[in-house]
Amino acid sequence: MSRGFLRYSRFVMTTLSGLSGMEPRPRPTMRDVAALAGVSLKTVSRVVNREPGVSGDLQGRVRRAAQQLDFRLNLTASNLRRADQRTATIGLLVEDVGNPFFAAIHRGVEDIAGPLDVGVFSASLEEDQDRERRLIQAFAARRVDGIILSPTGAEHGYLLSEMRAGLPMVFVDRAPRGVEGDLVLTNNREHARAATHHLLASGHRHIGFLGGTLALQTAEERYRGFVDAMLEADAPILPSLVARDLRSVHQAEAATELLLAGEPRPTAFFTAQNLLSTGAIRALHAHQLQHDIALVGFDDVEFADVLSPAVSVIAQDPRRLGQVAAELLFARIADPDIEPQVSFVNSQLVQRGSGEIPVRSGSR
């Protein structure tokens, strides 16, 4: 046995001093393990990192010593010294980690990062640009290997210096302004088109459209998809059947009432967002029209299948959004020189009943 066994070791000293088992003891280091196993520190490193070229005998001794001491490799120290300087950590910045949509994105990121043993830091931006900057800096200080960002509406030129410093970045759900990079988006236009097409296929021609805040790019895209489908089918887009820039359940409810009272009366609705679907459904139920007038909504809604009829929707796939973003990020980390890509994630038309109501025989 080498004299290593006699070397100074915090752990061995603690043990020898006879402290009870319940006493908190300091985390053992490789040195402690080496001392207990009677080998050099480097041999412990080799065993712990599964490097080849260590005899079975020593492997066993090291393993046993490590187990006995509850040794855990210190990844921060390991990463510091490692040649590639990687921390096996990425950062995820979204508007709110508690929002189910972003939580699903988070889960998708984890789906990809987890099997690679990459840790995920996450934080909420709250649509606050200062906070975004501070958090990007905090992540940079922790030397994350890359960042997935769902950017706020503000200017993002400040990210250039980080990206130039070699911090890979992928944008998800929204495009940033003032900077280019990998981008993962839901294909809003295409799926709004599909939803509208679905209603047209049931014979509807007078389709009411409810759209959200005009400031949002997604709202614009969804309106365009609606228009695309209507034009394709030679269906008229009547201004009296279009209500845009709605910002609440209440506004949507009122708008629906208005469209229902108008002429011609819509035989179907395409509601381009969560809250707007809720408002329209309320109005339809209030007038007992829910079984006569078709409705397809954008965004899935929990409880959609408790209603009668159950609500047909275009369900986005935020988890997939996260998965694709993570895949792009790891590709970029592996090769920083690839061209920035834009990737679209498909949504799903979920037919539950409300979207499959045909035009009533009596309808115009």
Added chain:
Amino acid sequence: MSRGFLRYSRFVMTTLSGLSGMEPRPRPTMRDVAALAGVSLKTVSRVVNREPGVSGDLQGRVRRAAQQLDFRLNLTASNLRRADQRTATIGLLVEDVGNPFFAAIHRGVEDIAGPLDVGVFSASLEEDQDRERRLIQAFAARRVDGIILSPTGAEHGYLLSEMRAGLPMVFVDRAPRGVEGDLVLTNNREHARAATHHLLASGHRHIGFLGGTLALQTAEERYRGFVDAMLEADAPILPSLVARDLRSVHQAEAATELLLAGEPRPTAFFTAQNLLSTGAIRALHAHQLQHDIALVGFDDVEFADVLSPAVSVIAQDPRRLGQVAAELLFARIADPDIEPQVSFVNSQLVQRGSGEIPVRSGSR
């Protein structure tokens, strides 16, 4: 100016070699900043860490140099050397970060950790005990300062060695088995009692109870709360009005049908979980009884207010759960010797209509 300025510096060499501004350049270190500012490394450290005792002149020089180089303190290196060995990082382990309930907990944790500049690692357990063990080890390897865990149903004795090694741990939403520690729970029993009491206060005596999987402690607690309230009010607990161990919307729907067909017929329902509320509501709607029979559910449900009547619920406060867990964790990190505490988080009775339906005049 000291000769430090002439010392080797990766950054300075790169710059001098005339590479273009868009070329990725390595992250500058304190040494690079020191060289550019013409001071010692230690002075840079002092300025960056806002330690007192640096002259205004040098502070300015260092600040400017750091800014010019886009210097970011390397926290991993900093933490490695620091005396307290803290990483300013905690780990959060829950069943699924994408589940809105746990996402809200996550957000609560971030509410507390964020202002302290503590990073949050999170990961999903998927009710898989092996995965839980691996993730705990991975977090230990990253030297998180503490862990917040919503434990799986399995045995948790294996955590003792980690806790003894000084890894602070707080349990949230569920109690672990085989180990003691700080614990944050929703007061299921108390709030089930309150829900039942609310129905009793409207004059209901024949209250149907729908309960979830018996294996879960929470289901048991909620049943007890129901019983507590009934006993207090001297209301009869009729076996024919109690259905427990329900595991799906469908089962709940069927159970509701059964209770409705029985004698006496319930004039109100307390449905002790999300999915069970959905099933009961479906059955009530199918029989057009939704306006005649009262219902209070445990757990909030999105879209609960689209229905007519809107659904009254006991809404848990998962975000608060996360906040309290984080508060306990930081308290324990600060002082590992405090006694383990159990903390209860209150839920809220949200009155939306369904729970406020009185006993019908014709009802028995």
Added chain:
DNA sequence: TTGAAAGCGCTAACAC
């Protein structure tokens, strides 16, 4: 007020 030297726990490079 400033700086030089040592070392946190680990891995890279090289010797034996």
Added chain:
DNA sequence: GTGTTAGCGCTTTCAA
């Protein structure tokens, strides 16, 4: 196969 030495980027200690 195994061990020694240097050093990752930073803070600590102590000297000037």
